[in-house]
Amino acid sequence: xxxxxxxxxxxxxxxxxxxxxxxxxxxxxxxxxxxxxxxxxxxxxxxxxxxxxxxxxxxxxxxxxxxxxxxxxxxxxxxxxxxxxxxxxxxxxxxxxxxxxxxxxxxxxxxxxxxxxxxxxxxxxxxxxxxxxxxxxxxxxxxxxxxxxxxxxxxxxxxxxxxxxxxxxxxxxxxxxxxxxxxxxxxxxxxxxxxxxxxxxxxxxxxxxxxxxxxxxxxxxxxxxxxxxxxxxxxxxxxxxx
Ligand code: FPP
Numbered sequence: 641x642x643x644x645x646x647x648x649x650x651x652x653x654x655x656x657x658x659x660x661x662x663x664x665x666x667x668x669x670x671x672x673x674x675x676x677x678x679x680x681x682x683x684x685x686x687x688x689x690x691x692x693x694x695x696x697x698x699x700x701x702x703x704x705x706x707x708x709x710x711x712x713x714x715x716x717x718x719x720x721x722x723x724x725x726x727x728x729x730x731x732x733x734x735x736x737x738x739x740x741x742x743x744x745x746x747x748x749x750x751x752x753x754x755x756x757x758x759x760x761x762x763x764x765x766x767x768x769x770x771x772x773x774x775x776x777x778x779x780x781x782x783x784x785x786x787x788x789x790x791x792x793x794x795x796x797x798x799x800x801x802x803x804x805x806x807x808x809x810x811x812x813x814x815x816x817x818x819x820x821x822x823x824x825x826x827x828x829x830x831x832x833x834x835x836x837x838x839x840x841x842x843x844x845x846x847x848x849x850x851x852x853x854x855x856x857x858x859x860x861x862x863x864x865x866x867x868x869x870x871x872x873x874x875x876x877x878x879x880x881x882x
Contacts, residue, residue, distance in 0.1 A: 651694065651695045651696070651867045651868075651870055651871055652696065652823075652824030652825040652847070652867065652870050653695070653696065653697045653698060653821070653824060654696075654697065654698035654699075654700070654820065654821050654822065654823045654824050654825075655696050655698070655699055655700070655823065655824065655825050655826075655827065655867070656699075656700040656701070656702075656823040656825070656826045656827070656838065656839055656842075656843070656846070657687070657699070657700070657701050657702065657826070657827045657828075657829070658702045658826070658827070658828040658829070658835070658836060658838055659680055659683070659684070659701055659702060659703070659829060659855040659858075660828055660829050660830035660832055660854075660855055661676075661829050661830030661831075661853070661854030661855045661856070661857075662676035662677045662679065662680040662854070662855055662856060663676055664676070664830065664854055665679060665680075665854040665855070665856040665857065666679070673715055674715065674718040674719075674722070676854075676856055677718065677719055677722055678722065679856035680855045680856050681722060681726050682856075683855060683856055683858055683859075684701065684726070685730065685733075686859065686860050687699070687701075687858070687860060687863055688734075688737075688739060688771065688773055689737070689860070690860035690863055690864065691771045692770055692771060694860075694863065694864055694867050695867070696771070696867070697771065697772060698771075698772045698774070698820060698821060698823075699771060699772070699773050699774070700744075700773075700774040700775075700776065700817075700820070700823060700839070701773070701774070701775055701776065702776045702779065702836075702838050703723065703775050703776055703777050704719060704723070704745070704776070704777045704778055704779070705776075705778075705779060705780055705836065705837060705838075706745075706746070706778060706779065706780030706783045706837070707780065707836075707837065709749070720750075720751065720754060723754060723777065724753060724754050724757055727754075727757040727758065727761050728757065731760075731761055731764065734761070734765055734768075734773070735764050735765055735768070737770065737771075738768045738769065738770030738771065739765060739768055739770060739771045739772075739773050740765045740766065740767075740768040740769060740770075740771070740772045740773065741761050741762060741765045741773050741774075741775065742762055742772070742773075742774050742775075742819065743758045743762065743774070743775050743776075743777050744774055744775075744776050744777075744779050744784070744816035744817055745776050745777045745778040745779030745780075745783075745784075745816065746778050746779075746783060746784075746787065747777075747778065749778055750777065750778055758777070772820070774817070774820060776838070776839075779816070779838075780837045781837045781838060781839060781840030781841060782837060782840065783837075784815055784816050784817075784840075784841070785811075785815070785840070785841055787814075787816075788811055788814035788815045789811075789814075791814045792806060792810070792811065792814050811841075812841075815841065815842075817839070817842055820842070822842045822843070822844070822845065822846065823839060823842055823843055823846045824846060824847065824870075825846060825847045825848075825849060825866075825867075825870055826838070826839065826843055826846045826847070826848050826849070827848075827849045827850075827851065827863075827866060828848070828849075828850050828851070829851055829852075829853050829854060829855045829858050830852070830853070830854050830855060831850070831851075831852040832850070833850045835848075845877050845878070847870065849866050849869075849870075851866070
């Protein structure tokens, strides 16, 4: 897909967000970390709803990384419960609001009930086109590229692909994100300036914005301000200025 999908208003058409800071937000209030994740889920609803007016056609959010399994068993279980509940509770609104939902990441480690909710939501929203919401769940950039390489190797082994056809374009077709344009802008909340294995391949030419706000405090207003600032940036995709 074309690299530059900047929307007609000059804003980024594909925004990816690392939603960080839920735990600290809860700790500041003397509450358990899961309280912060629940508050974070409410912000997801607000940010998705804001996308059409802000000209954001694709929103990709990092919900759970391949490294997040290292958290305590109770936090992991609570997050998985939250994802199931989010899908159950939000499905109808997402369908009606024209949001197409897709999931990226390895589903193999996720429980059956969650995977079936994910499959059903993808199917139920398959004809929507207003906003494309992609939720990264058990996602890691290196894991994704590794799985893509394995799939490609299998195709070569089975004689359906020649090693001579292996280039960046071909590899992109084996990634979880094959249906997505590359992100124009990656935002990370909570003051950390890291990309933490998120969309490593796809963000080669993305702009980055690191904000101090903790995710549960990140409003549609702040989102809009960041996007307005993006309008003025010059993106050259490696080319020189004249
Ligand atoms: C990072 O904050 C956040 C996560 C690992 C989970 C992200 C999940 C949500 C925002 C909940 C809802 C998502 C969906 C799709 C319904 P952290 O716990 O690492 O915060 P900390 O750095 O302050 O500890």
